[in-house]
Amino acid sequence: MKLRRLSLEDYKRGILEQNKVVLSRAITLVESQLAADQILARRLIEELLEHTGNSLRIGITGVPGVGKSTFIEAFGKILVEKGKKIAVLAIDPTSQRTGGSIMGDKTRMETLSLEPQVYIRPSPSGSSLGGVSRKTRETMLLCEAAGFDLILVETVGVGQSEVAVREMVDLFLLLMLAGAGDELQGIKRGIMEMADLLAITKADSGNEMKAKMAQAEYRNALHLFPPTESGWIPASLICSALTKQGIDKIWEKILEFEQFTTKTDWKNQNRQNQNRAWLHETIKEQLEIMFYQNPDLESLIYETEEQVAAGKRHAVKAAMELLAFYQK
Amino acid sequence: MKLRRLSLEDYKRGILEQNKVVLSRAITLVESQLAADQILARRLIEELLEHTGNSLRIGITGVPGVGKSTFIEAFGKILVEKGKKIAVLAIDPTSQRTGGSIMGDKTRMETLSLEPQVYIRPSPSGSSLGGVSRKTRETMLLCEAAGFDLILVETVGVGQSEVAVREMVDLFLLLMLAGAGDELQGIKRGIMEMADLLAITKADSGNEMKAKMAQAEYRNALHLFPPTESGWIPASLICSALTKQGIDKIWEKILEFEQFTTKTDWKNQNRQNQNRAWLHETIKEQLEIMFYQNPDLESLIYETEEQVAAGKRHAVKAAMELLAFYQK
Numbered sequence: 001m002k003l004r005r006l007s008l009e010d011y012k013r014g015i016l017e018q019n020k021v022v023l024s025r026a027i028t029l030v031e032s033q034l035a036a037d038q039i040l041a042r043r044l045i046e047e048l049l050e051h052t053g054n055s056l057r058i059g060i061t062g063v064p065g066v067g068k069s070t071f072i073e074a075f076g077k078i079l080v081e082k083g084k085k086i087a088v089l090a091i092d093p094t095s096q097r098t099g100g101s102i103m104g105d106k107t108r109m110e111t112l113s114l115e116p117q118v119y120i121r122p123s124p125s126g127s128s129l130g131g132v133s134r135k136t137r138e139t140m141l142l143c144e145a146a147g148f149d150l151i152l153v154e155t156v157g158v159g160q161s162e163v164a165v166r167e168m169v170d171l172f173l174l175l176m177l178a179g180a181g182d183e184l185q186g187i188k189r190g191i192m193e194m195a196d197l198l199a200i201t202k203a204d205s206g207n208e209m210k211a212k213m214a215q216a217e218y219r220n221a222l223h224l225f226p227p228t229e230s231g232w233i234p235a236s237l238i239c240s241a242l243t244k245q246g247i248d249k250i251w252e253k254i255l256e257f258e259q260f261t262t263k264t265d266w267k268n269q270n271r272q273n274q275n276r277a278w279l280h281e282t283i284k285e286q287l288e289i290m291f292y293q294n295p296d297l298e299s300l301i302y303e304t305e306e307q308v309a310a311g312k313r314h315a316v317k318a319a320m321e322l323l324a325f326y327q328k
Numbered sequence: 329m330k331l332r333r334l335s336l337e338d339y340k341r342g343i344l345e346q347n348k349v350v351l352s353r354a355i356t357l358v359e360s361q362l363a364a365d366q367i368l369a370r371r372l373i374e375e376l377l378e379h380t381g382n383s384l385r386i387g388i389t390g391v392p393g394v395g396k397s398t399f400i401e402a403f404g405k406i407l408v409e410k411g412k413k414i415a416v417l418a419i420d421p422t423s424q425r426t427g428g429s430i431m432g433d434k435t436r437m438e439t440l441s442l443e444p445q446v447y448i449r450p451s452p453s454g455s456s457l458g459g460v461s462r463k464t465r466e467t468m469l470l471c472e473a474a475g476f477d478l479i480l481v482e483t484v485g486v487g488q489s490e491v492a493v494r495e496m497v498d499l500f501l502l503l504m505l506a507g508a509g510d511e512l513q514g515i516k517r518g519i520m521e522m523a524d525l526l527a528i529t530k531a532d533s534g535n536e537m538k539a540k541m542a543q544a545e546y547r548n549a550l551h552l553f554p555p556t557e558s559g560w561i562p563a564s565l566i567c568s569a570l571t572k573q574g575i576d577k578i579w580e581k582i583l584e585f586e587q588f589t590t591k592t593d594w595k596n597q598n599r600q601n602q603n604r605a606w607l608h609e610t611i612k613e614q615l616e617i618m619f620y621q622n623p624d625l626e627s628l629i630y631e632t633e634e635q636v637a638a639g640k641r642h643a644v645k646a647a648m649e650l651l652a653f654y655q656k
Contacts, residue, residue, distance in 0.1 A: 275637045
């Protein structure tokens with residue numbers, strides 16, 4: 001079924017009226033590869049900017065198996081009870097080889113998704129990290145304009161996407177499992193250093209002691225890290241999505257973080273810095289696209305690369321000559 | 329005293345005649361900020377390219393205090409005895425605030441520097457990592473053209489410069505101290521994952537047992553990492569620059585690595601990939617310089633950044649508009 005194309009005004013009004021169907025279509029526009037769609041999406045976002053920025057943006061990550069979806073279900077439920085409107089953006093790192101999805105096709109967060117105050121949107125990451133970044137940030141802005149109080153950005157903790165998400169949220173929550181070897185893994189990958197809050201999941205079914213020990217261990221490890229830029233001291237908590245224990249405590253810590261960073265103006269400054277960085281990243285990305293997609297240069301770039309690889313030409317001199325040709 | 333300016337031919341002949349004074353002046357040319365010097369340096373390197381590539385390039389890193397200079401003295405001595413010609417390039421991360429140097433002004437590697445077969449050159453890193461990269465790579469090529477068999481690139485293991493050095497050498501040697509906490513530090517910073525060879529230093533003066541334990545610990549840790557791209561299994565060794573124990577063994581391992589990577593053609597492929605990456609890095613760097621140093625854009629970029637930071641304009645849309653203006 002082909003949908004009628006919406007106008008800029010249709011999109012804008014629909015989103016401000018908190019119409020989820022229009023919101024979904026606007027996100028599809030943001031994700032579209034078509035130049036016309038992208039131009040419309042950018043205009044829409046600029047028009048909606050004055051209605052954005054009023055949410056708390058939370059990044060949630062953890063290795064596969066840590067129970068992110070189950071946690072978000074339990075966490076979301078509590079927030080809904082408190083009258084919050086929640087958008088969950090799940091970045092799904094689509095496997096490039098198969099086109100398949102790590103997260104699986106089955107509907108996730110089934111109970112939570114039924115709540116009228118909740119909006120859940122999986123966000124295919126595609127092949128480029130820059131792409132994820134742009135789409136997720138733009139989607140976040142659309143959700144804010146649609147009146148959501150909390151935006152949860154969920155990533156599978158398997159690599160670089162955490163760094164990208166850290167750059168677009170106010171608070172970064174790392175979920176961890178109590179268990180052999182995980183401690184080291186988390187530390188090794190440097191993700192722990194990005195966390196404002198660390199929660200050990202699955203503290204239930206006889207696992208409570210192990211979780212408490214892990215909590216102490218992480219608390220010690222957090223002391224080894226340099227202080228965070230915000231001045232906030234990262235906390236280590238335990239919880240169970242099954243028994244709901246500790247989930248409330250996590251929300252309290254999040255509120256404490258928000259109060260602290262509002263008082264110090266870090267929340268505001270951090271967002272300003274994130275916006276600046278986003279501008280410059282986009283510029284860099286586009287400068288490269290303009291150069292590498294220039295049809296006049298294609299074969300010249302290829303030849304130059306082969307000569308440089310073979311050690312027949314000096315990389316820097318060859319680069320300068322390519323650029324001189326490009327500028328003409 | 330003002331030196332006579334050398335011509336391209338003077339430089340070329342002097343380097344091929346293995347004249348250390350001319351080599352030093354050529355490196356100064358490479359390090360110069362003057363456009364005229366940089367053009368001459370690039371031409372010189374391109375002319376010398378056919379005489380490069382015949383050395384083994386070794387990156388050596390480790391935290392301050394691990395004894396890098398002492399190790400290189402002892403290691404270099406052994407190589408000199410074996411008839412090798414050695415160039416040592418020490419990347420000295422100049423403090424940006426004070427302009428002072430971490431490595432200190434006192435002459436280092438005093439004995440080694442007296443050997444006629446040895447050339448030692450500190451390389452001020454300056455403020456940009458891209459800058460270090462280019463200067464050190466170009467200096468390395470000049471040293472190769474001057475007939476050195478081994479190029480040792482030494483960095484202080486304090487951060488990103490290791491990654492840059494890893495991208496320009498054949499083999500990466502990580503020096504480590506046996507001692508509390510260091511294990512974790514090395515793992516955390518991800519440097520261990522880049523090492524082809526790991527050597528625990530200062531295994532002397534009653535420290536031998538601790539070194540042996542650390543060796544076993546590192547050996548286990550190395551197994552946790554994914555296999556290296558080259559197919560080589562990183563080795564963990566111990567040594568003492570004081571008693572000279574274990575230094576020979578390190579040289580044997582290095583030779584083993586060279587044989588292995590020559591047989592598998594990795595050495596060659598790796599260098600080709602490094603050259604390719606160098607070309608594209610230079611292109612990206614220059615594209616940004618061309619954009620950001622464009623005087624017509626200066627105030628526009630500034631204004632745009634302020635508007636984007638304040639959330640008044642959409643970063644992506646603003647970037648696109650800046651780029652459209654730039655292209656005109």
